[in-house]
Amino acid sequence: MIELVTRFEPAHIRVMDEHPDLIPLERSDGWADADADTAWPVDPVFVELIQSDALQRLRRIHFLGAIDFLFHPNGKPGCRRHNRFDHSLAVGRLADQYCRWMGLADRERLHLVAAALLHDIGHPPLSHSLEPLFRERFGLGHHEIGQAVIRGEGAVGQDIPGILRSFGLDPERVIALLDHDLLTGPINVDTLDGILRSLTYLNPPLRRPRPDQVLLASIQRHPQDIKLIDDFWNIKREVYKLLINGYYGVMADFASIHYMSNMAVIEKDVLFWDDLRLRKYHPKLFCLLMSIRNRAWVSGDMPSWPSQIKGALRVFHVDTSAKLTDAGSFKMRYRQEKSWLWLPVPPLRPGDRDHVDGISEEKELF
Secondary structure, rough: HHHHHHHOOHHHHHOOOOOOOOOOOOOOOOOOOOOOOOOOOOHHHHHHHHHHHHHHHHHHOOOOHHHHHHHOOOOOOOOOOHHHHHHHHHHHHHHHHHHHHHHHOOOHHHHHHHHHHHHOOOOOOOHHHHHHHHHHOOOOOOOHHHHHHHOOOOOOOOOHHHHHHHHHOOHHHHHHHHHHHHHHOOOOOOHHHHHHHHHHHOOOOOOOOOOHHHHHHHHHHHHHHHHHHHHHHHHHHHHHHHHHHHHHHHHHHHHHHHHHHOOOOOOOHHHOOOOHHHHOOOHHHHHHHHHHOEEEOOOOOOOOOOEEEEEEEEEEEEEEOOOOOHHHHHHHHHHEEEEEEEEOOOOOEEEOOOOOOOOOOOOHHH
């Protein structure tokens, strides 16, 4: 806790391109998204789901939400960014590999992979950044919205239940499998892709395993496999420490909620928007994010800004005394703790221009 507070002191905060812990990679470093793999999917039901408007909408929702507007993942400005579509296809492919390795019956495999493919179908614009506000206003998070979409009850995705049923799949069974250990356990396909994808935003001296390598290790659980899983859990700790719970990560999420919560009215249909549409109707929010990146307010009047904010702190550690004897023992070995901290916020200084560098460049943002 003390370390995180220390790193939030203004003297230790640098602009994005100079931060020692947040050096963008010069290239993708071998990262391959599932949609670039022409060998998957082979099942027609997954092809149709991927082509649906509901899943295609995820192309326009940034993977890390507001954080994406403060960093250039995978290299220099203009490089392709990660999004929830990339992530969903990768999670679906990992689930398919798992089912085949485990020899599951085809019908169970199709249901489980469909759940994996659709697990993020309910993400609102800016992903997790705005989700707490929408849950407060409407009582809905991306899990509840996703279930509505799979049932055909959302503003998007009315064709999803029809696609599933046309291939003999039960939408309610797919919804039930969203709570399967493969998607919710300590070492799950969602987290495997999500953490290792997030690692591409950083350049720490960490070896990056492939998600399928860690998944296979979690099934086999040989001594060398356990070391690989331990390494992954330590990578998760670093991703949270440097990126998600880091200064820019916390500030990006806070600024998004701070701006939107001051709106007199937020219509419920915003839950089904994407980042492009949000930016069209709320450009000042993105000016605010760019101001945080530059540490200078660059457009219009200075916003009302608190001197400190409440931030979540997640700490991950490996309990080496707990042995991986079965699937249930993962929760004993791979631990996480959550607490809250009040974090000091340096004031934004006035800028000397009335525009935001790069924000008009569509290719830089999407």
